[in-house]
Amino acid sequence: MGRALLDTPRDVAPPADTPPVRRATVVAVSTAATPAPAPREPFDWRGLGARVLPPLGGVALLIAVWALATQKSVSFPTPLATFDAAVKLFSDPFYSNGPNDQGIGWNILFSLQRVGLGFGLAALVGIPLGFIIGRFTLFNRMLSPLISLLKPVSPLAWLPIGLLVFKSANPAAIWTIFICSIWPMVINTAVGVQKVPEDYLNVARVLKLSEWKIATRILLPSVMPYMLTGVRLSVGTAWLVIVAAEMLTGGVGIGFWVWDEWNNLNVAHIIIAIFVIGAVGLLLEWSLLAVARRFDYN
Amino acid sequence: MLVNATPSINTRRTLQIQDVGMVFPTKRGPFVALRDINLEVQRGEFVTLIGHSGCGKSTLLNLVAGLTTPSSGIMLLQERELTGPGPDRGVVFQNHSLLPWLSCLDNVLLAVERVFSEKEGKAQLRERALAALDLVGMSHAVAKRPHEISGGMKQRVGIARALAMEPKMLLMDEPFGALDALTRARLQDELMKIVATTGATVMMVTHDVDEAVLLSDRIVMMTNGPAATIGEVLRVDLPRPRVRVALAENRDYVQYRKEVIDFLYTRHSHVEKAA
Numbered sequence: 197m198g199r200a201l202l203d204t205p206r207d208v209a210p211p212a213d214t215p216p217v218r219r220a221t222v223v224a225v226s227t228a229a230t231p232a233p234a235p236r237e238p239f240d241w242r243g244l245g246a247r248v249l250p251p252l253g254g255v256a257l258l259i260a261v262w263a264l265a266t267q268k269s270v271s272f273p274t275p276l277a278t279f280d281a282a283v284k285l286f287s288d289p290f291y292s293n294g295p296n297d298q299g300i301g302w303n304i305l306f307s308l309q310r311v312g313l314g315f316g317l318a319a320l321v322g323i324p325l326g327f328i329i330g331r332f333t334l335f336n337r338m339l340s341p342l343i344s345l346l347k348p349v350s351p352l353a354w355l356p357i358g359l360l361v362f363k364s365a366n367p368a369a370i371w372t373i374f375i376c377s378i379w380p381m382v383i384n385t386a387v388g389v390q391k392v393p394e395d396y397l398n399v400a401r402v403l404k405l406s407e408w409k410i411a412t413r414i415l416l417p418s419v420m421p422y423m424l425t426g427v428r429l430s431v432g433t434a435w436l437v438i439v440a441a442e443m444l445t446g447g448v449g450i451g452f453w454v455w456d457e458w459n460n461l462n463v464a465h466i467i468i469a470i471f472v473i474g475a476v477g478l479l480l481e482w483s484l485l486a487v488a489r490r491f492d493y494n
Numbered sequence: 495m496l497v498n499a500t501p502s503i504n505t506r507r508t509l510q511i512q513d514v515g516m517v518f519p520t521k522r523g524p525f526v527a528l529r530d531i532n533l534e535v536q537r538g539e540f541v542t543l544i545g546h547s548g549c550g551k552s553t554l555l556n557l558v559a560g561l562t563t564p565s566s567g568i569m570l571l572q573e574r575e576l577t578g579p580g581p582d583r584g585v586v587f588q589n590h591s592l593l594p595w596l597s598c599l600d601n602v603l604l605a606v607e608r609v610f611s612e613k614e615g616k617a618q619l620r621e622r623a624l625a626a627l628d629l630v631g632m633s634h635a636v637a638k639r640p641h642e643i644s645g646g647m648k649q650r651v652g653i654a655r656a657l658a659m660e661p662k663m664l665l666m667d668e669p670f671g672a673l674d675a676l677t678r679a680r681l682q683d684e685l686m687k688i689v690a691t692t693g694a695t696v697m698m699v700t701h702d703v704d705e706a707v708l709l710s711d712r713i714v715m716m717t718n719g720p721a722a723t724i725g726e727v728l729r730v731d732l733p734r735p736r737v738r739v740a741l742a743e744n745r746d747y748v749q750y751r752k753e754v755i756d757f758l759y760t761r762h763s764h765v766e767k768a769a
Contacts (some may be wrong), residue, residue, distance in 0.1 A: 274742065376584075395587060395589060395591040396593060397589075398561060398585075398587065398591065399562075399591050401561060401579045402559055402560070402561065402579045402580075402581070402582060402583070402585045403581055403604065403605055403608045403659075403690065404578075404579055404608065405608060406581050409608075411605060413593070413596070414593065417593070417595040418595075494758075
């Protein structure tokens, strides 16, 4: 199990030493503010510039390269043409002209709904399973090889199984999300349970706490940061998978929309879709990071 | 209101350890950590276990705490056999072991609830936890999380948590080992006061000779492992309250100190394992 963890990026997991950057800045601001109440400190334009300008520069660079490369192209739209298309697209995101022609808003919402369902079911199954695997060696030995075997399987390999079992495209897509996003949650939760410090369990033992109190007062808070890392990785995976799954299954959704626009040879829309998919993924990640911070007991 | 408020000189036995031995199974065969341990602790007595590292003093404390089960022999706590861990023994761990996601008050409450929640209401439980924190001088930090207070303060809260359960015995595993010398001295002084007011029965593991002489009614000196056992027991008849500064030149104190050092370094000096 420990080996399996190494495969997953542990960007937030270990509870001990999480937020070096963020805290540091907060402290710096507050100490700078406290000693001098009388003369107001000048606004830190340089600091702001140093943080805001480089990302803007990066975006500008990308657009510049894109503009240069597409200067003479006929098939690939320029940034300006893409922007125009985007303005038009987002001016009416929720129109509906039958199942194959709906606004981009609907497409995103339908995709999010599938992700929500598949991911939610995966959390419902995966987190308890992780607890069981982490707490009982027997289950760990029983299930670890299976998880190691199934984890690296490409999402799309699961799709036919879903189609076969559910005989319908939509549940098959949800099933694919479910099976692909369950592993990070199982593994991280299990590792978190195994890493509950022995000292805390000794406290539970000398106090002879009930299993319920052990679970709620010691295991859960201690495992929470690991679990949330798993959840975050899972949502990322789910959002990755949905596009591919919808391309194959069809229906309203951002993945199908990309494929549909490819068939229409509307490349500008495909580029817009790429940005939208990225932005939604980023929002999912951020919101879960915010949740994770709330539960970080450090 | 904590523990038995009267510091009675009642000589009733609190703890009896009879012929206890501890053998750990290892890959190379059984490892005898402790053998033939016989010890009685009276109510209100302060007993320290001292010895070189690896002599099994912590193992012995863990046996009494119930965290490990002895391979042989029996232990009785107020005439009842010990079969496992329980809140009738308050354990203070070397590394405090406070739960980082709970405030100091909630850490103590967790222990208090475990013992008294059947008989008492929420307000009373809270009262008990606050009283325990007050006893160790931590009233100012009830709402703080463990990472917001110093190492010495954490250890105080650890002691409060153990005492708040009104245990029959307080078990301390090198409680001040990780603290700096000044903090350690202050906590030793406060521990003496707390023990004086509560009449607590204490068994404490230490490797600090001064700490042992200063705090103890008896010092249990252990031979070196493997197969460690009790070498000698030294009764420390210094009047209480004991004052650190005055004791430094006290002839008896110096003599007790010398006896412990003599045991540890002359008769049972630690032999580094030869190949």
